[in-house]
Amino acid sequence: MSSTEIVWFRRDLRVRDHPALHGAASDADRVVPVFVVDPAIVEGSAASGPRAHFLAGCLRELDAALRDRGGRLIVRRGDPADVLVALAEEVGAEAVRWTSDASPYARRRDERVTKALEDAGVRAVPCPGQYVADPSEPRTGGGKPYVVFSPFGRAWDHLDRRKVLDAPRELSVPQVGGDGLPAPDDLGADGRPDVPEPFAEPGEEPGLRAARAWLDGPIQEYHELHDALAGKDGSTRAAGGGSGLSAHLRWGTISPRWLEARARKLSGEGPAAFVRQLAWRDFYAHVYLFHPEDRHRAHQPKYRDLTWEVDDEALEAWKAGRTGYPLVDAGMRQLASTGWMHNRARMIVGSFLTKDLHIDWTAGERHFYALLLDGEPTQNDGNWQWVTSIGVDPKPYFQRMFNPTRQMSRFDSDGRYVRRWVPELADVPDARIQEPWKMSREEQDAAGCVIGEDYPEPIVDHKVERERAAARYREAGD
Ligand SMILES: Cc1cc2nc3c(=O)[nH]c(=O)nc-3n(C[C@H](O)[C@H](O)[C@H](O)COP(=O)(O)OP(=O)(O)OC[C@H]3O[C@@H](n4cnc5c(N)ncnc54)[C@H](O)[C@@H]3O)c2cc1C
Numbered sequence: 001m002s003s004t005e006i007v008w009f010r011r012d013l014r015v016r017d018h019p020a021l022h023g024a025a026s027d028a029d030r031v032v033p034v035f036v037v038d039p040a041i042v043e044g045s046a047a048s049g050p051r052a053h054f055l056a057g058c059l060r061e062l063d064a065a066l067r068d069r070g071g072r073l074i075v076r077r078g079d080p081a082d083v084l085v086a087l088a089e090e091v092g093a094e095a096v097r098w099t100s101d102a103s104p105y106a107r108r109r110d111e112r113v114t115k116a117l118e119d120a121g122v123r124a125v126p127c128p129g130q131y132v133a134d135p136s137e138p139r140t141g142g143g144k145p146y147v148v149f150s151p152f153g154r155a156w157d158h159l160d161r162r163k164v165l166d167a168p169r170e171l172s173v174p175q176v177g178g179d180g181l182p183a184p185d186d187l188g189a190d191g192r193p194d195v196p197e198p199f200a201e202p203g204e205e206p207g208l209r210a211a212r213a214w215l216d217g218p219i220q221e222y223h224e225l226h227d228a229l230a231g232k233d234g235s236t237r238a239a240g241g242g243s244g245l246s247a248h249l250r251w252g253t254i255s256p257r258w259l260e261a262r263a264r265k266l267s268g269e270g271p272a273a274f275v276r277q278l279a280w281r282d283f284y285a286h287v288y289l290f291h292p293e294d295r296h297r298a299h300q301p302k303y304r305d306l307t308w309e310v311d312d313e314a315l316e317a318w319k320a321g322r323t324g325y326p327l328v329d330a331g332m333r334q335l336a337s338t339g340w341m342h343n344r345a346r347m348i349v350g351s352f353l354t355k356d357l358h359i360d361w362t363a364g365e366r367h368f369y370a371l372l373l374d375g376e377p378t379q380n381d382g383n384w385q386w387v388t389s390i391g392v393d394p395k396p397y398f399q400r401m402f403n404p405t406r407q408m409s410r411f412d413s414d415g416r417y418v419r420r421w422v423p424e425l426a427d428v429p430d431a432r433i434q435e436p437w438k439m440s441r442e443e444q445d446a447a448g449c450v451i452g453e454d455y456p457e458p459i460v461d462h463k464v465e466r467e468r469a470a471a472r473y474r475e476a477g478d
Pocket of ligand 1: 250358377
């Protein structure tokens with residue numbers, strides 16, 4: 001008798017190095033690849049216009065890759081537990097395989113799905129593939145999960161790695177109905193437009209192209225340039241000195257394990273620094289696997305009572321990139337225009353929101369989550385807590401209190417990044433670009449940028465706010 005297995009795709013939208021798909025294609029005669037549009041996600045707080053557009057593109061590409069192999073993507077809508085049990089019955093599947101995930105919602109859902117399948121006599125088979133290594137594995141000498149990155153990174157380096165797998169050559173998919181490929185509005189866009197210049201092209205082939213272009217050259221300078229907002233002199237790379245691969249890692253259109261294996265084959269400090277950055281991604285998965293209650297709650301108890309200010313006008317100025325601080329504004333406008341922001345800029349705008357404007361970090365986390373193509377609960381929450389100095393991998397708050405002017409002189413000294421995203425400042429001379437409010441009236445006229453008219457005055461004074469933030473943190477427990 002022929003055997004049938006279902007492969008439930010979620011955010012692992014590729015056919016190469018996909019343990020669940022590879023396993024089902026090797027072990028079963030027929031494979032049913034399915035994507036379930038889960039109303040709890042697309043109608044809930046995770047809905048995002050830019051990500052819905054990106055996801056729709058990834059599903060189109062995945063369907064095309066499956067068709068190239070004789071299959072296709074079945075799309076159903078509903079609670080995954082109900083949909084998968086019904087589908088398993090309809091096609092006579094013995095097993096459902098998927099790529100396991102670390103986010104608190106995904107884990108709760110997967111437990112429910114596992115129970116529903118097992119009650120129906122269907123095997124539930126979670127597989128690796130979302131991370132480089134198994135995020136549940138590394139433990140301290142005392143057997144505890146890690147909350148500090150450096151020792152985690154050392155232990156992670158020595159964890160077993162699974163073999164990188166080829167895509168199945170051929171798939172046999174039975175006749176089964178579905179809803180047709182979803183449009184962005186079916187995936188939570190809800191009429192919200194895409195960002196004007198999406199940072200990444202959706203799908204596995206574009207992901208592979210971007211990864212190969214990265215591995216073939218720029219990765220070699222990553223250790224020196226990862227913080228350079230506009231990349232090296234004369235470069236036009238949109239990702240600056242970074243890889244720009246985060247959206248593909250987030251959606252699984254490239255495999256993190258494959259990427260790590262390829263980077264490790266290269267020698268030099270650049271590839272080594274890049275692999276270390278991939279460890280940060282596994283680190284936050286590890287953290288939220290063991291501390292799901294940390295989502296939207298400070299990991300450090302002493303900071304759970306930190307006081308915040310409510311200032312809607314300042315929050316809106318921050319979101320719109322109109323704070324009067326060029327680097328903060330450039331980062332926020334890059335996010336609004338492309339659905340992506342350079343890591344260094346994310347740190348600076350995060351520090352500005354929480355330590356200059358004193359606004360609750362969860363407002364920033366939500367805004368990022370609404371717009372980022374790579375927006376993902378564990379990575380976003382973990383990094384927001386890092387920059388707010390309330391999370392794991394603790395350091396005193398003042399070490400992560402960034403001066404936006406000094407940061408610009410270090411990481412965008414010629415102002416290329418700022419001029420790209422804040423065109424009002426395009427003709428401001430180099431000597432003034434970090435503090436345009438210091439231009440004389442003549443300089444403002446010559447630059448075509450009158451402060452207070454064409455570009456805002458700084459909405460706060462960093463020196464003053466720095467002291468106020470210090471007082472708040474001290475009061476909370478430092
Ligand atoms: C406030 C804030 C919020 C963030 N929210 C997210 C998010 O929702 N999703 C997300 O993927 N990243 C998030 N990051 C981490 C980081 O900014 C992005 O992963 C990085 O900017 C992506 O650009 P890149 O691909 O060029 O990274 P590269 O510098 O090329 O790094 C390679 C890969 O390593 C991983 N990585 C790098 N830095 C980090 C980090 N600090 N934490 C975790 N993984 C990392 C990413 O997968 C990245 O693609 C956030 C950072 C901050 C400060």
